[in-house]
Structures are given as structure tokens and as C-alpha cells.
Amino acid sequence: MKHVISVLMENEPGALSRVVGLFSARGYNIETLTVAPTEDATLSRLTVVTVGSDDVIEQITKHLNRLVDVVKVVDLTEGAHIERELMLIKVRAVGKEREEMKRMADIFRGRIIDVTDKSYTIELTGVQEKIQAFIDALDRSAILETVRTGVSGIGRGERVLKI
Amino acid sequence: MELNGADIVVRCLAEEGVDHVFGYPGGAVLYIYDAIFKQDKFKHVLVRHEQAAVHAADAYSRSSNKVGVALVTSGPGVTNAVTGIATAYMDSIPMVVISGQVPSHAIGEDAFQECDTVGITRPCVKHNFLVRDVKDLAETMRRAFYIARTGRPGPVLVDIPKDVTVAHCKFVPRRGDGDIHMRSYSPVVKGHQGQIKKAVQMLLQAERPMVYTGGGVILSDAAPELQRLVELMGAPCTNTLMGLGGFPASDRKFVGMPGMHGTYEANMAMQHCDVLLAIGARFDDRVIGNPKHFAQTPRRIVHIDIDPSSISKRVKVDVPIVGNVKDVLAELIVQYESMLADNPPNAAALAKWWEQVETWRAKDCLKYAQSDELIKPQFVVEKLWEITGGDAFVTSDVGQHQMWAAQYYKFDKPRRWINSGGLGTMGVGLPYAMGVQMANPGSDVAVITGEASIQMNIQELSTCRQYHLSPKVLCLNNRYLGMVRQWQQIDYGSRYSESYMDALPDFVKLVESYGHVGMRIEKTADVEPAIREAFKLKDRLVFLDFITDRTENVWPMVKAGRGLTEMLLGSEDL
Numbered sequence: 001m002k003h004v005i006s007v008l009m010e011n012e013p014g015a016l017s018r019v020v021g022l023f024s025a026r027g028y029n030i031e032t033l034t035v036a037p038t039e040d041a042t043l044s045r046l047t048v049v050t051v052g053s054d055d056v057i058e059q060i061t062k063h064l065n066r067l068v069d070v071v072k073v074v075d076l077t078e079g080a081h082i083e084r085e086l087m088l089i090k091v092r093a094v095g096k097e098r099e100e101m102k103r104m105a106d107i108f109r110g111r112i113i114d115v116t117d118k119s120y121t122i123e124l125t126g127v128q129e130k131i132q133a134f135i136d137a138l139d140r141s142a143i144l145e146t147v148r149t150g151v152s153g154i155g156r157g158e159r160v161l162k163i
Numbered sequence: 164m165e166l167n168g169a170d171i172v173v174r175c176l177a178e179e180g181v182d183h184v185f186g187y188p189g190g191a192v193l194y195i196y197d198a199i200f201k202q203d204k205f206k207h208v209l210v211r212h213e214q215a216a217v218h219a220a221d222a223y224s225r226s227s228n229k230v231g232v233a234l235v236t237s238g239p240g241v242t243n244a245v246t247g248i249a250t251a252y253m254d255s256i257p258m259v260v261i262s263g264q265v266p267s268h269a270i271g272e273d274a275f276q277e278c279d280t281v282g283i284t285r286p287c288v289k290h291n292f293l294v295r296d297v298k299d300l301a302e303t304m305r306r307a308f309y310i311a312r313t314g315r316p317g318p319v320l321v322d323i324p325k326d327v328t329v330a331h332c333k334f335v336p337r338r339g340d341g342d343i344h345m346r347s348y349s350p351v352v353k354g355h356q357g358q359i360k361k362a363v364q365m366l367l368q369a370e371r372p373m374v375y376t377g378g379g380v381i382l383s384d385a386a387p388e389l390q391r392l393v394e395l396m397g398a399p400c401t402n403t404l405m406g407l408g409g410f411p412a413s414d415r416k417f418v419g420m421p422g423m424h425g426t427y428e429a430n431m432a433m434q435h436c437d438v439l440l441a442i443g444a445r446f447d448d449r450v451i452g453n454p455k456h457f458a459q460t461p462r463r464i465v466h467i468d469i470d471p472s473s474i475s476k477r478v479k480v481d482v483p484i485v486g487n488v489k490d491v492l493a494e495l496i497v498q499y500e501s502m503l504a505d506n507p508p509n510a511a512a513l514a515k516w517w518e519q520v521e522t523w524r525a526k527d528c529l530k531y532a533q534s535d536e537l538i539k540p541q542f543v544v545e546k547l548w549e550i551t552g553g554d555a556f557v558t559s560d561v562g563q564h565q566m567w568a569a570q571y572y573k574f575d576k577p578r579r580w581i582n583s584g585g586l587g588t589m590g591v592g593l594p595y596a597m598g599v600q601m602a603n604p605g606s607d608v609a610v611i612t613g614e615a616s617i618q619m620n621i622q623e624l625s626t627c628r629q630y631h632l633s634p635k636v637l638c639l640n641n642r643y644l645g646m647v648r649q650w651q652q653i654d655y656g657s658r659y660s661e662s663y664m665d666a667l668p669d670f671v672k673l674v675e676s677y678g679h680v681g682m683r684i685e686k687t688a689d690v691e692p693a694i695r696e697a698f699k700l701k702d703r704l705v706f707l708d709f710i711t712d713r714t715e716n717v718w719p720m721v722k723a724g725r726g727l728t729e730m731l732l733g734s735e736d737l
Binding site for chain 2: 009010013014017018021025055058059062063065066068069070071163
């Protein structure tokens with residue numbers, strides 16, 4: 001099953017490679033990984049999406065907790081939570097495609113953030129399934145380039161992950 | 164007070180009470196060696212290869228419970244040390260390794276003797292640091308020691324660029340006991356009271372209780388607590404390869420080591436108990452064999468371990484207790500004693516269980532056919548045990564001799580049996596003996612090794628000479644990579660691919676050239692006199708080259724991937 005795990009860790013050089021190294025050394029999967037400093041610059045927040053049985057996920061969270069740089073670990077999937085991913089996608093937009101692309105972007109609540117006479121660059125935010133649905137809705141040959149951030153996650157309501 | 168980085172390193176080591184540092188100098192650590200030259204707080208032991216420095220520091224720790232310290236230079240100094248670090252990591256040994264690094268400005272430029280030390284060692288250390296500023300050096304050193312010795316112990320590496328060792332900054336001496344507050348690292352000590360209570364209830368209801376302990380009991384110095392608890396429970400007790408000496412082998416309740424080369428009675432009791440109390444042990448593949456087979460027999464399991472990730476990793480447990488083994492056992496004993504009167508254990512069931520265990524023990528699975536002609540390796544270990552009164556520190560290398568040492572030397576005390584259990588590193592035996600003797604001067608130290616393993620760090624005979632170290636090296640020389648040959652015989656149709664040791668040196672002459680004493684023993688009758696003579700030579704390293712029965716195998720044996728009770732008791736079972 002897919003799990004979204006949030007990790008709060010020291011913003012130290014090498015901390016990220018410890019997390020990544022743990023996954024590869026123990027044969028766990030990384031579907032997506034995002035990381036950036038928090039409002040407190042000494043801390044980084046990392047979201048990792050992984051797939052595994054309950055036993056594997058339990059081991060992953062235990063091993064993450066074992067890392068000396070890791071302050072807190074939460075499996076967001078255990079409770080109500082919000083997931084978002086950002087995609088920037090450059091599409092061909094020539095002739096009658098221009099209007100069609102604009103309409104598709106509107107339907108998916110994307111924003112066109114860069115325009116040339118041959119292309120649009122669209123910014124799209126949402127859950128992974130929505131992003132995928134947008135890609136699937138386009139003619140493959142119209143897609144010039146995509147870049148996705150991977151999932152960021154946060155607990156719903158009063159649940160907070162901080163020290 | 165203003166000090167340079169090198170002096171800060173030396174001061175920090177002194178603050179931690181370090182009395183021995185094992186190392187090898189080189190370009191990147193010259194300032195540190197210069198600072199060592201000018202101090203008298205600790206002794207530096209110059210090894211002949213960095214791997215041996217780390218092994219010696221590791222054994223220094225294993226035999227004393229102090230943090231071992233090794234010092235190596237950048238590049239090849241570090242890569243040579245990696246085997247030693249990984250060995251200590253697998254067995255959770257507290258150790259600090261200090262490595263030199265090329266100057267900060269040269270990092271990343273493929274400088275002479277540069278390597279990505281932090282990257283190379285990351286998967287085999289508990290934690291590592293690259294010190295970028297001399298102002299962080301003292302704090303980093305203190306963190307390194309704190310992390311190494313607390314929680315589940317392990318090796319910590321501190322990589323120090325050369326310019327940091329010569330830069331100056333203000334040094335403030337350490338206050339307090341060295342415990343450091345870190346928001347990201349706070350090891351658990353005490354166990355959960357409710358879980359302990361649940362465990363005690365389960366233990367009191369047990370009809371066929373079994374106690375299984377590992378290296379955690381040794382590491383947390385919990386042997387007295389373990390002995391008390393087993394006494395109270397009246398249960399059979401087994402110690403893993405890493406846990407030998409945790410419970411006295413001469414006690415009737417000890418049923419030997421479990422696992423691949425464990426005793427029949429230990430493996431049968433592990434499989435057929437109704438409540439298993441696992442303490443500081445991790446259900447390793449060499450201990451429980453195939454986990455599916457192990458789970459076929461229903462039993463309830465209480466698992467005490469300091470590392471949550473060791474719990475329910477290979478085997479599902481019913482009552483997990485996370486905490487330091489010594490603290491948890493102390494609490495468990497208190498609760499057991501207070502609940503005992505109202506919930507007396509089923510004495511009749513326990514008596515019946517012991518009857519069963521004794522019938523398994525009666526198989527006498529460690530018996531072997533003695534020979535007047537060929538020296539049996541088991542016999543050499545038995546004689547060593549007799550002659551040293553079971554009180555020597557015994558280090559071993561890896562292979563058949565290691566298993567015979569574990570089976571036939573009956574350890575009554577913790578920290579006497581020093582071997583590479585997890586990583587299984589050939590070549591540790593001699594450097595381990597150096598570390599043990601430095602930590603325990605005046606004690607008898609024996610190395611049980613083979614003609615293959617000993618050659619993996621034989622250069623340390625020179626270190627032993629320099630520091631007047633006097634371990635007795637018992638080489639069980641069968642002219643084979645014995646364990647490899649055994650597997651090839653059993654699983655590979657006796658095709659002995661590359662397991663034959665050809666062109667062996669004359670070990671007697673070899674050790675004599677280093678200034679030690681060598682003996683070659685070829686007859687069974689000469690075994691005992693030779694060992695006695697060796698131990699009479701108190702101040703000398705004596706190398707006993709026993710020419711043993713070439714084709715002796717280690718029994719019992721559970722083949723890899725098989726169930727714990729699918730034991731081969733001898734060649735007749737093949």
C-alpha cells in the first residue's frame with residue numbers, strides 16, 4: 001500500500017543522503033521525495049512516498065527514527081491528511097491547439113505561466129491522481145516536457161508536526 | 164584558552180577518559196600526531212595496518228565497555244579502516260574513529276589521498292561528522308562519544324580536514340558527565356511499565372518457558388540481572404554467539420548456544436517452548452534459521468531490545484519492550500517478585516518441561532570421536548578451557564574454529580568471548596587480542612584461529628612485539644578454508660573449489676622472525692603440554708600451530724534456509 005511519510009530533520013549537510021541511503025541499503029522503495037527547510041531554518045521537512053506492506057512500513061518508520069539527524073517521523077497515511085504535488089508542463093500550442101490547451105488548463109485549474117508562439121507552460125497543483133489525469137487527457141505528442149515535485153503532505157485539522 | 168584543532172582533539176579524548184588510541188599516522192593527521200607527541204594523557208598504539216587499529220579499538224571496547232578509539236589518515240587510511248568499522252557496526256560496539264581529511268579548500272578536487280569519507284562510511288556507522296570549522300570541533304567530539312556509547316551503541320566517525328587541525332579557537336573544557344542534549348537524538352532507557360507487567364504475567368503463566376539472550380545483555384552489562392531472573396524463573400537459558408558469557412555456561416540451566424551450529428537442546432527448546440523471552444537478541448538468520456519454519460510452532464514471545472527496529476523485524480512478537488536491557492530487567496525482576504506469590508508458576512509443568520529438555524541434552528550433540536593420531540580441533544579448545552580455568556579472554560577469527568571455540572570453551576563471565584558475530588570478519592583475532600590485552604593487562608588472552616584467518620592480519624605480530632603483548636595464538640591448522648570446505652562437502656558435491664590453502668608459511672619460523680615463540684604440535688598427546696607451556700611463558704606471544712584433522716566438520720548444523728530443528732547431528736545425517 002502507498003504511504004506518505006513526513007520527516008522532520010536537522011538541516012545539516014548530508015542529512016538527506018542518510019535518508020536516501022537508508023532506503024537503498026535496505027531495499028525500500030522511494031516513489032517520490034521532496035525536501036526543503038521549514039520556517040525554522042535549522043530544520044528540514046521531508047515527505048517521502050513509499051509502497052510496502054504494513055511490516056515494511058513499520059520498519060521504514062523505525063529505521064528513519066533511528067537516524068541521528070531525524071527529529072520526528074509521522075506516517076501521514078495513518079490519519080486524515082492532505083497531499084499535493086506541483087507539476088510544470090510545457091505543451092505544444094500551435095493553431096487551434098492553443099485554445100484547446102487553454103481550456104484543458106482551465107478545466108484542471110492549472111495556470112499558464114509562460115507563453116511563446118508555439119508553446120504554453122502550465123502550472124498544475126493537486127493530488128497525484130489529478131496530475132496524472134491531466135497528462136492522460138493530453139495528446140502525448142503535444143507534451144514537450146514535464147517536471148513534477150513529488151508529493152508534499154500535511155495532516156488535516158489540529159494535527160501538526162513540529163518540535 | 165586558545166588551542167589549535169589538533170590540541171582540541173587531544174584534550175577532548177582526555178576528557179572522555181580515553182587511555183589508549185589505536186592508529187596509524189599519515190599526511191592529513193600530522194598535526195594531531197604532533198599534539199599526541201606532546202601529551203601524556205593517553206597511550207598511542209601504532210598498528211601495522213589501519214584495519215587492525217579499528218579492530219583493536221573495537222575489542223578494547225568489547226572487553227571493557229569503554230569507548231574504543233582509532234585514529235587514521237585520509238584516503239587509504241579510511242578505506243583500510245572500513246572493514247573494522249563495519250565489523251563494529253554489525254555488533255553494535257561503541258567506538259569513535261577519527262580520520263584525517265585533506266584541507267577544506269581541496270575537498271572535492273580529487274586531491275592526493277582524498278576520499279569521500281563521510282559518504283563511504285555512512286552505511287556502516289551509527290553516525291558520522293565532517294568538521295568544517297574548528298569552532299565546532301570540541302562539540303562534535305563530545306557528541307561523537309555520547310552517540311557512540313548511548314542507546315544502541317555503535318561506531319561514530321569524525322572526519323577532520325587538515326586545516327581544521329591547525330586553526331585556532333577558544334577551548335572551553337567540558338562540564339558535567341558528557342551527556343549531551345540533542346533534540347534529534349534521545350535514546351530510550353526505561354521500559355514501558357505496562358508492557359513489563361504484561362510480560363511478567365505471560366512469564367508466570369508459562370508452562371514451557373525459555374530465555375534466549377544475545378549481545379544486548381553483554382553490551383548493557385546486564386549479566387547479574389539475567390542470572391537473577393533465570394534463577395527466579397527456573398527456565399532453560401540459551402546465549403547466542405554474541406551473548407556467550409551473559410549467563411554462566413557451567414550453570415545447569417544453560418543449554419548451550421542456539422542456531423546454525425547450536426546445540427540440539429537449545430534449538431529444540433527454542434522451537435518447542437510456549438513462552439520465549441528474548442533479551443537483547445534479534446532473531447538473526449543464523450540463530451532461528453528459516454523464520455517461516457520457526458513460526459510454525461505456536462509460542463508467545465516477549466522481546467526486550469533497545470532498538471525498536473530490531474523488534475518484529477524477522478519474527479512477530481507479542482510483548483515488545485523497548486529499553487536498555489539492564490534497566491528493563493531490573494524492573495522486570497521487581498515486578499516478577501511482587502507478583503510471584505499471588506500467581507505461582509505451574510511447578511509440575513516446569514518439571515515436565517525440564518524432563519523434556521534433559522532428554523534432548525542426553526543426545527550429547529557435541530560429542531566427537533577422539534583420535535590418538537590426528538589432533539581433533541574440539542579437543543584443543545576443551546584443553547584450553549581446562550588449562551585456563553575457563554577464565555581467559557578468548558578472541559577468535561571466523562570459520563570452523565570460531566564455532567568450535569563457541570561450543571567448547573564454556574564462558575562463565577561476560578566480555579570474555581570476543582568475536583565478529585554479525586559481519587563475520589576473518590582476520591579480527593590477532594588485533595582483537597591486542598585490544599583486549601591493552602584493556603585488561605595481566606589477564607590471559609588466547610586467540611583461537613585458523614591458518615587462513617590468521618594470515619589476514621598477520622602483520623600485527625610486529626605490533627605485539629613492539630608493545631610486549633603476549634596473547635597465546637592457537638592456530639587450528641587444517642590446511643583448508645574449513646567452513647567453506649564443509650559447505651562444499653555438504654552442498655556442492657565435495658567440489659573443493661579454491662578452499663585449499665596451499666603454500667602455507669612455516670608459522671614457527673615466521674613468528675620467530677618477529678621475536679615470538681612458535682611451536683608446531685602434530686600429536687594429540689602433545690596438545691595439553693604445549694598449551695601449558697605456552698601459558699607459562701607469561702610475557703611472550705606464543706604461536707601454537709596445531710596440525711589438526713583436516714576433514715573434521717562442525718556439528719550440529721542447520722543448513723542455510725532450513726528450520727531450526729532440521730539439524731544434522733553428524734556426517735551420518737548427510
